[in-house]
Structure formats: C-alpha cells, structure tokens
Amino acid sequence: MQVKRWCLPVDKSVGEQTRKQLLEEGVLDRLCRIRSDGDNLLIPVTKYIEGAVCEEFSCIPSKTVLPRFEQVGGIAIMQEDDKIGAEAVLASKKTYHTVLFADSAVEGPFRTKKFRVLAGIDTTATEYTEYGRHFFIDLSLAYFSARLSGERQRILSMMNEGERVIDMFAGVGPFAIALAGKASVVYACDINPEAVILMVRNIAKNHLTNIVPILSDAMNLPVIITQPADRIIMNLPLHSIPFLEAAFSMTRPGGMIHLYALVSHEEEYVPVLRTFPLKKLEHRYVRSYSPDRFHVVYDIIRG
Structure with a gap:
C-alpha cells in the first residue's frame, strides 16, 4: 500500500x-x-x-503475533482453545491445512489424544518430513511429537554401524526409521495396532528393509527377541520405569539404554536406576513439559 x-x-x-x-x-x-x-x-x-x-x-506490513502452537507437517496444534488465533495461524503459512486443539492429555494404553478442529480441513492426518525422512501421521490414532527430532539425530550420531536396536515403544516409527540408516536391524514394538499400521506404511515410504515391526506389549519382548541388543530406546515418558527389567535383560553388557522420562528434577529416577547393573549413567534436559515438570533422557551404559 x-x-x-x-x-x-x-x-x-x-x-x-x-x-x-x-x-x-x-x-x-x-x-x-x-x-x-x-x-x-x-x-x-x-x-x-x-x-x-x-x-x-x-508501508511495511505489521507483524502479527501468533498464539503458541506446535507444527506437525501441515497441522498446527494450538496450546489454547482460540478460534480467532487458529484462523490467524492457518493464514500465516500456505502449507498449513488444519489447526487443532487437544481436548485431552495422552491417555490409555495406546497413548492417544482427543483433538478438535479449530480451523481448516476436518482431519487429524498429515504428512511430515524430518531430516529427509517421510512419515504418515494421524494424531488421533497414534501419539507423535516432532519435538524429539533433535534427540533422534543425537542418538543416530552416537551409533556405530551395524548395531542391533530395539525400540520398545515405537509409535509410528520416528526413532526406528531415523536409526535404521546405521543399524543392522531395528525391532520396533508398539501395543497400539493403529500405530503399527502407520509404522509399516512409513517403513515402506522410506524404502527400508531392516526394521521389524512388532505388535505387542513391550513386556513380552524378552521372549520375542532372543539376541541381545546394542541399543534400546525407551520413549514412554510417563510409564517407562516398570519396563526397565525387560530392557536390561535384552541389552548386552556395554550396550546403551536411552530412557525418556517426565520429572520434577533431573536426578529423580537415579536411585531406581542404580538398582540395576550400570557401568555409566548420564542424564540431560530435553525440553520443558509444564511449569513444574520437564522431559529428560537418561543415557545408561549397562554393566
């Protein structure tokens, strides 16, 4: 103008x-x-x-201050139930097709959320790209967070070629697919049938042949997988501790377990972890989750 x-x-x-x-x-x-x-x-x-x-x-167009949201592919997930703000977010980028608000926390054994559409197309499905890897996502059917993309790259950088990897709570496959480039095999387990279906699609979409999808409770994995792993991913932040015994039983001495947890302080789970055979234990902050809780990862080398 x-x-x-x-x-x-x-x-x-x-x-x-x-x-x-x-x-x-x-x-x-x-x-x-x-x-x-x-x-x-x-x-x-x-x-x-x-x-x-x-x-x-x-005139220089004034910048619109957008409400807080998380982007997953063409979907923006609002932190507040704000329809006017949702329309502004939708209009801010041509690639956005839907703006959602979570009506529930992660719930149930399948770790799903209920979403409501605030703006755009009535869908919870989208395609997502992360470091050249491509995913089909349906947020109402299976849990997914783009916020751990940096963690996936960090662990990939730590790996040696030819490792045997077990992803105990694989969801739609983001960790499994990220690590498959260096692994000899990745066993990717989830209890949610819809998550495993999406994972199988994502494995095919990325042309990978060394990921074994498993539909099971992770407690059953020590019976299903008989050879020890070099590396185990435990991304079940609210409920991972009961699965530690299974994880340690499947890890070779000197192998590594990456345990993700929501805590009020970084050393919260250290006393529990020290009851298991440890050679080395480190922990690091991943991200804030709420005013009094945050996401950490414990990098554990098995003794």
Missing part, C-alpha cells in the same frame, strides 16, 4: 548515518520503507522537520 509521508532527502553516502540519527531522535518512521531517488535516499519521518518533503512510500 502506498501512503504520503514526510521524508528527509539525503545523499546516499550519509544515508545510514542519518537514519541512525533520526532513530535516536525518535522521528524515524519505521512503518515505511526507505527508498532511492537518484543519488539520494528518501528517509520517512513521523513529522515535519527542516528540509523535509512529502513523498509516497510503501
């Missing part, structure tokens, strides 16, 4: 110096773009000053 504004014509050689001076004096009009006029710059000002002339300028 073009608007008429007072401006100060100055030689280009002193343009930046003049701009800073006008800014310090509080008369620089920051809603309009500085423009060239031959050898001069026309610097817009908020009021008439000596030497000012009136010219047309392009």
